[in-house]
Amino acid sequence: MRHMTNLRFIDAVAREKSIRKAAEKLAITSTALNRRILQVEDEIGQPLFERLPSGVRLNTAGELFVQHVRNQIADLARVQSQISDLTGVRRGHVKIAGGADVLRFFLPELVANYRREHNAVTFELLRQYGDAAEASLLSLDADLAFVFAPIRTTDFQVIATARQTVHCLMSASHPLAQKDVIRLRDCIDVPAVMPTGKSGVRQLLDVGQMKRNMTMNMIIESDSFEFMQNYLIHEHAISFQIPISLEPGITSRQTKTTSDIVARPFDTDDVPAGILHIGQLKGRVLPVAAAKFLDDIIHMLGHRYPDDFNQ
Amino acid sequence: MRHMTNLRFIDAVAREKSIRKAAEKLAITSTALNRRILQVEDEIGQPLFERLPSGVRLNTAGELFVQHVRNQIADLARVQSQISDLTGVRRGHVKIAGGADVLRFFLPELVANYRREHNAVTFELLRQYGDAAEASLLSLDADLAFVFAPIRTTDFQVIATARQTVHCLMSASHPLAQKDVIRLRDCIDVPAVMPTGKSGVRQLLDVGQMKRNMTMNMIIESDSFEFMQNYLIHEHAISFQIPISLEPGITSRQTKTTSDIVARPFDTDDVPAGILHIGQLKGRVLPVAAAKFLDDIIHMLGHRYPDDFNQ
DNA sequence: TATGGTGATGCGTTTTTTGCATCACCATGA
DNA sequence: TCATGGTGATGCAAAAAACGCATCACCATA
Structure with missing residues (x-):
């Protein structure tokens, strides 16, 4: 949409915090972009960006305006989607x-x-x-x-x-695989492959450990579920997931999978559900x-x- | 704001239901305006207006888009107002x-x-x-x-x-001016100068007449409060207003005004308050x-x- | 059938936008 | 202290877009 050009440009500059960098991404020269910014600022009646030696930064007016710009862009997308939906x-x-x-x-x-x-x-x-x-x-x-x-x-x-109840993942031959529900104390000495701090699972595990005053034996920390799951094939360790991230076919009921990995739910008294x-x-x-x-x-x-x- | 031009133009065409008429209002030629409309329609991917022999009319997509356009215009005004408020x-x-x-x-x-x-x-x-x-x-x-x-x-x-309680207006020398509260039956034979149908006062009066099954003696109908009030100086009639439209100085308490007009509230059992x-x-x-x-x-x-x- | 209204379009002109080259400014580091 | 590499701003000529005029095609109405 042509009339959005200036707005998209301002959004880009706000994100890149630099006119030259934004110009490169937008595939125009920095001088053209610069002049468009100046033009908009002139129309608004006051600057939207602070000029720093290292680039530009939004001032208060700019923050307000950029939020407006993003609303406009999003709303246009909504209308376009709605219009095209008319035709089927x-x-x-x-x-x-x-x-x-x-x-x-x-x-x-x-x-x-x-x-x-x-x-x-x-x-x-x-x-x-x-x-x-x-x-x-x-x-x-x-x-x-x-x-x-x-x-x-x-x-x-x-x-x-x-x-989502936190589940324990392990090789089917792991002793814990015999249990229907895992308690936190069962895991205390088992090598644990843990998700990194930001993920929901990890936060729940941390709450559980705090509550029971136990510390698991964390040997590996990763943000890749795939790595963690595949690692269990090679070492008799445990890992953790919630149902929504479980590979289809791995449920808390089944005993064997093609990859020999099984899942068992934690007792929610130990590790709360998320x-x-x-x-x-x-x-x-x-x-x-x-x-x-x-x-x-x-x-x-x-x-x-x-x-x-x-x- | 430059980038709004196309949007304002579309809004104008939608209102005028004619490209040529809108062009005249916008002080450009119809050909320029026409091409801008076509360009926007091209960007949208489908027409926004139906072309009729007598002009244009929004189609469904156009209705959606024009609502969006008006939102944009209004939101820009809001942001500009907010930004200029920053400077004091x-x-x-x-x-x-x-x-x-x-x-x-x-x-x-x-x-x-x-x-x-x-x-x-x-x-x-x-x-x-x-x-x-x-x-x-x-x-x-x-x-x-x-x-x-x-x-x-x-x-x-x-x-x-x-x-807002409906008030009765009359010359201070009118017999009804002696009363503190007016009943509908008091007005039954008094010449009445009534506001036209759309106004809030008239609707309340109609409700009251319906309820008591009475019809007032309407001699004049007008949508000008000023006319109605000034008429009372010349004929011993009554008119009706709500407090917010009363001339400052005319209250239900005072007995004389410079213009000799006084106001008395209706009994709300007769004429409901609005x-x-x-x-x-x-x-x-x-x-x-x-x-x-x-x-x-x-x-x-x-x-x-x-x-x-x-x- | 003529008329007055509508929107669309080809073409030359005007206005706007763009890109190049360059300036002024500033932080960083030799 | 001075060179360097980064930033945004600006003058000027070329490219692109928008504009206005004239005209077309269409339709309702008289």
């Missing part, structure tokens, strides 16, 4: 922020299903936890976000929640594509976790 | 829709007071009743609206209300100037009608 062909671009857990199996399947129906819709998946995901909603870099409790900003509108929130920016009207995808998410969560689901 | 000088343009009653004395005084403090703020007063005022909020032609109950759209957010609502478009963030003026309105209403005021 659903178009649009859906931006989702969430942890590695939901990005692993849950979202790929859901996105693929959606795109089978509406192949003119494109997606953007941002791997972000908690605060960062909420910030993305605020800056309109994301339409939807998956966040573990607690919610920080009051601008996060919770649409649905799913209760509440996964799916939400959007409060008060925002989502583009059709995003709103419909949100419906799919809710439907899938309700179907998969009927007892632990809330809307 | 409050700028902006406040648009208010209301009946002749509030336009008569209440708003002139309030606007003048406000402009004494902030002379860079300009105002626009639209004389509109009920539905029309609500529609102006919706199309963002108005920031604030005064509406008598009932509220039609769910998009009208009531900020405050003031209960509820004057002041409100805005639901969910909208008003420009600073409008929001602050709204504060003034509320303050004044609370001060003037302490017992009949709700917030």
Whole structure:
């Protein structure tokens, strides 16, 4: 959309904090970009950026204006999505922020299903936890976000929640695999492959350890679920996941899988269950594509976790 | 703001329902305007207007887009108002829709007071009743609206209300002026100068007549409060107003005025009191100037009608 | 069938935007 | 202390976009 050019440019400069860098990304010369910024500032009647030797930075007026610009861009996307939906062909671009857990199996399947129906819709998946995901909603870099409790900003509108019990992963031949429910004391000396601090699972584990005043034997810390799971094939260690990130086929009931990995739930008295929130920016009207995808998410969560689901 | 040109143009065409007429208002040639419209439609990917022999008309996509355009224009005004407020000088343009009653004395005084403090703020007063005022909020032609109950759209957010008892106006020498409270039966044979149908006062009077199954002796119908009031000097008739439209100095207590006109309240068992609502478009963030003026309105209403005021 | 209204389009002119070269400024480090 | 590499700003000529005029095609109405 032509009339948005100046606005997109300002957004870009605000992000890059440099006119020259932004110009490069936008594939124009810095001089052209500079003059556009000056023109807008002239129209506004006062500067939006502070000029520093190292680049530019938004001033207070700029902060206000950039928020407005992002609203405009997002709202235009919504209207375009809504208009194209009139013709029957659903178009649009859906931006989702969430942890590695939901990005692993849950979202790929859901996105693929959606795109089978509406192949003119494109997606953007941002791997972000908690605060960062909420910030993305605020800056309109994301339409939807998956966040573990607690919610920080009051601008996060919770649409649905799913209760997720932390599970222990291990080789099927591991002694703990015989149990139906794992207690924290069972793990005390077992080598543990732990997710990194930001993830929801880790925070729940830390709460549990704190509560029982126990420390697990952490041998590896990683932010890759795949690495952690595959490591268990080689050493008799344990790892941790929540149901939504479990590989399909690995459930708490089955005893053997192709990869010989099994999952057993923690006793929730030891390690509390986490509440996964799916939400959007409060008060925002989502583009059709995003709103419909949100419906799919809710439907899938309700179907998969009927007892632990809330809307 | 330069980047809004195309949007303003589309808004204008939508209002005029004709490219040539809009072009004239915008002081450009119809060919230039036409090409801009075509360009936008091309960017959107589908037409926004139906071409008729007599001009153009918005199609469904166009309706969606124009609403978006008006939101953009209004939101830009809000941001500009907010930015200029940063420097201490409050700028902006406040648009208010209301009946002749509030336009008569209440708003002139309030606007003048406000402009004494902030002379860079300009105002626009639209004389509109009920539905029309609500529609102006919706199309963002108005920031604030005064509406008598009932509220039609769910998009009208009531900020405050003031209960208004219908008063009877008459020459001080009129026999009814001796009474403290007027009953409907007192008026049955008195020549009545009535406001026209849309006004809040008239609707209340009609309710009262219906309820008591009485018909007043209407000799004149007008939408000018000034005409009606001045007419009473020449014929011993009665007219009707609510407190907010009463000329300062004319109250229900005083016996003489310079113009020899006095006001007496109706018994509310006969003619119910009206509820004057002041409100805005639901969910909208008003420009600073409008929001602050709204504060003034509320303050004044609370001060003037302490017992009949709700917030 | 003529008329007066509508929006669309080809073409030459005017206005705006762009890119190059260059300036002024500042922090960093030899 | 002075060179260096970074920043944004600006004069000027070339490229691009927008504009206005004249004109077309269409349609309702008289």
